[in-house]
Amino acid sequence: MVSILIHMVQSNLKQTFTGYLSPVDFESDLKTELTLMGITIVSQHGRLFLCEGEARDVVFAQDTWLEVEILAYSSITNAAELLKARAARYQHYSLNNHRRGELILEKVPRVKIKKYDFLESIPSTSLGAFALLSESEIIVSPKTTCPLPFGEIHFNEDKINPPSRAYLKLWELFTLYGYKPEAGMKTIDVGSCPGGWTWVLQSIGAHVVSVDKAPLDPKIAVLPNIEFRQESAFGLRPQHVGKLDWFFSDIICYPEKLLELVLRWRESELVDNFACTIKFQQPTDYETLFKFKEIPGSKIIHLSCNKHEVTWINLKEGLHEKLS
Numbered sequence: 001m002v003s004i005l006i007h008m009v010q011s012n013l014k015q016t017f018t019g020y021l022s023p024v025d026f027e028s029d030l031k032t033e034l035t036l037m038g039i040t041i042v043s044q045h046g047r048l049f050l051c052e053g054e055a056r057d058v059v060f061a062q063d064t065w066l067e068v069e070i071l072a073y074s075s076i077t078n079a080a081e082l083l084k085a086r087a088a089r090y091q092h093y094s095l096n097n098h099r100r101g102e103l104i105l106e107k108v109p110r111v112k113i114k115k116y117d118f119l120e121s122i123p124s125t126s127l128g129a130f131a132l133l134s135e136s137e138i139i140v141s142p143k144t145t146c147p148l149p150f151g152e153i154h155f156n157e158d159k160i161n162p163p164s165r166a167y168l169k170l171w172e173l174f175t176l177y178g179y180k181p182e183a184g185m186k187t188i189d190v191g192s193c194p195g196g197w198t199w200v201l202q203s204i205g206a207h208v209v210s211v212d213k214a215p216l217d218p219k220i221a222v223l224p225n226i227e228f229r230q231e232s233a234f235g236l237r238p239q240h241v242g243k244l245d246w247f248f249s250d251i252i253c254y255p256e257k258l259l260e261l262v263l264r265w266r267e268s269e270l271v272d273n274f275a276c277t278i279k280f281q282q283p284t285d286y287e288t289l290f291k292f293k294e295i296p297g298s299k300i301i302h303l304s305c306n307k308h309e310v311t312w313i314n315l316k317e318g319l320h321e322k323l324s
């Protein structure tokens with residue numbers, strides 16, 4: 001079956017193929033999402049789904065391989081030549097023939113996996129990718145959407161100051177994607193305890209209205225520019241908070257409850273930008289996920305540190321273009 005499909009990829013020269021790489025352990029979520037979007041899956045190789053057509057915005061794709069080709073190669077040197085003719089730098093997604101793949105990678109410019117500091121600049125040059133299908137066939141993409149291998153960022157973590165590891169979500173959003181409030185901006189962080197997100201926002205100079213039913217970690221509560229409100233975020237009215245540059249939510253609730261909440265704040269026209277975690281139970285609530293996607297100006301990302309949750313970004317007009 002796979003070889004018939006591979007032949008299809010090789011022979012349909014005019015057709016475009018895209019590879020979607022799922023996050024670790026989320027192959028079935030990606031597969032369902034692709035199917036619901038009407039994207040034809042040609043074949044699956046581990047976490048990599050080869051699909052017909054141009055790349056689309058797929059939430060459960062940690063990375064997207066563009067302009068995918070399946071090529072025949074005769075030797076390690078020949079494979080390296082094929083790769084070098086197509087892109088400047090590569091990552092290797094290992095399916096099988098691991099040693100052979102690594103030997104090919106040694107012969108082409110490669111990107112090293114490194115740990116980043118918060119807000120450190122990320123390489124802007126595009127990254128190619130390859131995976132060996134067998135001893136004679138190689139999947140090649142000269143360009144992937146993320147400049148980091150496998151669409152993942154790893155940080156030099158701060159093990160002392162933040163009261164929870166949730167801070168890594170905002171570190172990634174700000175460092176890798178550039179979606180970030182400026183110093184002096186007014187933000188709200190709902191579902192904020194113990195205070196990881198509030199700590200990140202405060203650390204970049206934002207003013208934070210921090211809201212949770214539970215108390216904030218005392219070492220965060222004493223930091224300047226934080227106004228803590230111990231109450232339910234669902235009872236809070238936008239008019240009682242006033243104009244906001246950013247609305248952040250990492251609240252634990254059903255996706256449809258979060259949707260209701262953000263729509264209320266959006267309709268108030270008092271908020272410019274949103275960044276919210278949509279947390280799923282089993283099974284994934286695709287119906288609500290697609291409703292979030294349809295809100296104008298939305299982008300939904302599966303962050304490296306998101307497990308069964310995704311991050312919804314909604315920016316004021318023009319900001320997406322400025323950042324992309």
Ligand SMILES: C[S@@+](CC[C@H](N)C(=O)[O-])C[C@H]1O[C@@H](n2cnc3c(N)ncnc32)[C@H](O)[C@@H]1O
Nearest residue numbers: 166191193194195196197213232233250251252
């Ligand atoms: C995953 S934790 C948030 C972690 C936080 N972002 C951090 O960086 O430390 C989810 C939070 O949602 C809060 N929460 C749940 N229901 C809430 C509600 N109705 N109003 C406000 N907060 C709520 C919980 O108390 C919990 O602290």
